[in-house]
């Protein structure tokens with residue numbers, strides 16, 4: 001999906017919500033465990049219920065990889081089920097020496113046909129460039145993450161600024177706002193104004209609202225740009241909003257609530 005198509009979808013739906021399919025098999029409603037593929041069945045029902053309120057789905061690959069080949073199969077079926085209607089993100093946090101990154105890019109962009117993948121920047125340009133070489137695919141580089149451990153490296157001084165700032169400005173030279181986004185955690189709201197001034201045109205994938213307590217209002221006020229420039233992810237707060245037979249309706253209600261708030265900020 002191109003940037004223009006993504007922006008059009010956001011404008012059309014009046015939502016920049018990304019629903020995170022962090023499908024923890026130990027948390028899905030018990031009645032689904034009898035299905036042939038409980039994880040896919042759960043995802044299918046969540047997608048059907050939330051698709052009108054979001055523009056993107058983020059699959060955190062850890063929850064699928066943990067199940068071995070069964071999980072990989074559920075992930076493949078889920079991406080195929082979403083198809084091209086929504087922007088699909090493999091939250092895989094990959095990145096390695098060049099020839100290995102090339103294989104990761106092939107796995108997620110060709111074999112699985114995701115629109116985007118999250119990538120760790122730590123190994124530098126040759127580890128990131130194989131992802132950026134794909135036309136109409138997106139690399140989402142970890143910038144300033146939502147977890148407390150962001151303090152250990154990302155928020156440490158480096159040169160005239162902080163390490164994560166160096167990541168943002170250096171990587172901006174490797175890709176363009178048409179193929180490169182950054183992960184910026186919603187829990188880092190104090191840094192959003194500075195981040196936006198360093199990277200005025202890029203999209204941010206923003207996890208950390210909902211279960212991690214970040215403020216949608218604050219990040220929207222500080223970081224929205226002329227093309228919106230935000231995909232805000234909520235995983236547990238949407239997909240596990242309920243755990244009974246009506247779990248999909250509960251997820252729809254949660255997604256709708258986020259979307260309505262976003263529509264207010266888009267006015």
Ligand SMILES: O=c1ccn([C@@H]2O[C@H](COP(=O)(O)O)[C@@H](O)[C@H]2O)c(=O)[nH]1
Pocket residue numbers: 020022060091144145146147183184185207208209210211212233234235236237
């Ligand atoms: O800095 C980061 C980077 C990635 N994540 C991922 O986003 C979701 C958040 O899930 P919630 O249930 O909405 O808290 C999850 O997949 C994380 O691995 C992040 O939280 N922070």
